[in-house]
Amino acid sequence: MDLWKYREWTVDQTCQYLEEQGLGEWQAKFRENNISGVTLQYLTEQHLKDMDIRQIGDSLKILDSIRKLWQITGQGKVFNDPIHGHIELHPLLIKIIDTPQFQRLRNIKQLGGAYFVYPGASHNRFEHSLGVAYLAGELVDALSRRQPELQISPSDILCVQFAGLCHDLGHGPFSHLFDGKFIPKARPGVNWKHEDATVKMLDHLVERNNLREAMEQYGLELPRDLDFIKEMIHPKALTKETPWPHKGRGQEKSFLYEIVSNSTNGIDVDKFDYFARDSHHLGIQNNFDHRRFLKFARVCEVDGEKQKHICSRDKEEWNLIDMFNTRTGLHRRAYQHTVTKIIEIMISDAFLKADQFMKLSTAIDDMEAYTKLTDHVFEQILNSSSADLAEARQILRNITCRRLYKCLGQTQANEPMEVTQEMIQSWETELAQADPPHSFHDVSLQSQDFIVNVIELDYGMKEKDPIDNVRFYCKNDLTKAYQIRKDQVSKLLPEHFAEQLIRVYCKKRDKKSLEAAGKHFVKWCMDRNFSKPQDGDIIAPELTPLKPNWLNSSDKDGEHGSCKDVKPGKVNGPTKAKTKLFK
Template sequence: QVFKDSVHGSLELHPILVKIIDTPQFQRLRNIKQLGGTYYVYPGASHNRFEHSIGVAHLAGELLQTLKKKQQKLRIDERDVLCVQIAGLCHDLGHGPFSHMFDQMFIPKARPGYDWSHEKASQDMFDHLVEENELNKFMEDHGLVPKEDLPFIKELIDPPNVKTIEQWPHHGRPREKAFLYEVVSNKRNKIDVDKWDYFARDFHHLGMKNNFDCHRLIKFARVCEVDKEMQICYRDKEGFNLYNMFYTRFCLHKRACQHKVANSIEWMITDAFLKADKHIKIEGKDGKMFTLSTAIDDMVAYTKLTDNVFEQILNHPSDVGIEEGKEILDRVLKRDLYRCLGEFHSKKSSKEIKKYKSIKLHVVGVKIQQGDTQHLQPEDFVVHEIKLDYGKQDKDPIEDVRFYQKDDPDKAEELKRDDVSNLLPAKFEETIIRFYCKR
């Protein structure tokens, strides 16, 4: 089947991918905004996790087919390609309403200390999708071996951090195919098709120019043995292109994802969700009822949880508890937003953030001393810590990438900064601390 994509053009997808797309669990992604609250600042950013996931599956196939054609000795078979594409397609199944707002802002406040991530939820939702739609037989008929390939696909969605591994941790594929685990979610150096698609897609819908060309990088990708493990490496002349890729990520977050007004709106939606949490009931497996924050524990309930909960709260019958949440969302619609009082750059964020959270108490004290008539309280302030980087916190992102030369394509080594350019960043991370007032 052919899909017409706004970024990649006409895409032809394998029947198994189409079968997965045509399920309630995947169709749910049509109603989850890719950029969350950023849509309220950039009207063009109306794209959803649905189309992004299809784009990731497409790019995963393009990268692996290129490697398969160039390096037949890797023994990449169609099962490998299809499994990686399925992982790309399903890697975001676990996102909640308004994407990262849900997992980074709402859940940590609604369930402090709870060990949960959208990646883990994606694995759980994938299991639920396969079981609920009885896909095992269909997968077998199209060449997959579910007993081996389904665990492999889940491993691809969220691989462990390679730096902490001594023994080979995976069961889906042997160590000689380690490079397959770097396509969808690359824990080694953060270069993967997930980023390539959202760079292109987010910039397109934001109305900004994307200066990174993933298709060129794919042409210069090659698998080499590094420290007794097969890794995806790149031609030495692509070093600057990769620095540009990480800079592109930084710009996207700086200009859009962490826009101060977008963040303000996401804090408001988060507060509304917290107020409405116990009042929105979602039916799960065997008729058991869940709330906004507990629906993540039941995939039947979680399938029903999308951005539409915004309207669900607004239209909910009034009662004492939910009314405050409705008022906050009504303020969003009327553009009566939490005000950003200011921001500054912190050099030692991890140590300083606790100190600056106490500033709101000081501000309250000053306001009261000055005869403030609004009776501001500490809970009327938000202190938001924002970390912007090149993908590897304060590290040079190229340190974990290996490069080969044209005359020796099977040997990959580190690339010295001076061999790329004399005009490269000295620092790769910054922390911004913003202050918002809710009143």
């Protein structure tokens, strides 16, 4: 129920507003006289007397509440969005959008380096934020209409939309590249994430643009509602034993913290929008239907828990499984694409070279400076003539001319590891020191020629099955939530929900260095007892047979020959090796 749309209120919604204003005793009079939103604006003191509300104090309270509605009535805006169609946003949200701090999101690519791989991925954090604000409003409004007993107030709805709109304010240039790759190397002692910057930027936006008065004018209570908005953007993870940590709303409204950023099971409107939007721009099929989720979402109490949770119909488990599969698919095919990661590593390298002169990493301490830091820094470096930026400029020129670092391959450890920056540096040294037989003695490889990139892939909840944390209800009992176990759904679901990939790149690009680096990589995998790279038999056919557990099953059985029969000199020559890659 939006206050700024009070003219569209029904009689029931008008009475709900009276209740929220502490005037619930007059609901019966308003119902009896059929006072709806459209007639509310014409109500006078004489009309109140005619309705038998004769005490002057009572009349003045009612009229004052009506005047508040007149004051906050403003013009919202309609945006034509390629994903959600025509979306209308609250006037307060428009005031936020029309600030320099929010407008900077127009200049931050949603998918960072993926734009250099997928030409359609030119969308930005600005349009994504509008989409999240819209979906947040749709979900909370649907819950309010479906379950009036939840007592979701207009200020609750506005706060949820506000949080959806501002949830990505803290992203730096090229989105996750900035806080995931650049800052950890530029400032290794600082534990900083874009969520931290979002909260600081939101405070800066409100103060810099004098929005406190407007927020109060539109019915928000400060500082409580501003705390609530920030808590929804970055909610704390909860367990059954955890005392309620939030100040903005009590436990009876715990479900509101699951709309924008859901720390319980990862099902939230942020993902709904970026799955649909990213898939659209990447040209990848999105199998998850967020509109069905909105249709069937309900708030239920879960046995043994003090908090209420947003639950879905039992028949929707496959739609949610499709959602988690979509997430993993987007990571494999786009976000963690081999070339995407190479380009992001190169951009990060360029930023690190430029940091001592441009002070990029110090901007996170000053939101005024951070407001001016966007993807445009790429062009600033690329087009500069400063000698100080020569190294950084050359790296970016190599990107634009497609002279990229080369991927040597991908491997996996037997068990996932806690990988630190020190461990990665140690691995790069080991790669340079690996001494494979038949190595190129006239090629010199140093640790700085290698880059190790560790990729974590999961379904959104690390190694856990995310469906374990989802609760469902059935049509026969809309109030009772229960768990659906994996074995109740299908035997085709995965046994593992996370994996760790180790990719190795080489900065050198000449053929001889790359051949040598490839053999170093295969030998390093053998020494580390990692899995055999997919094309290991092609890169180093003289090495892979030396590792017994790397042999293909046909090699072990003596069928179709073996890599031992392959002569290294003939691999890329006229007589090509017949290597069985798949069983």
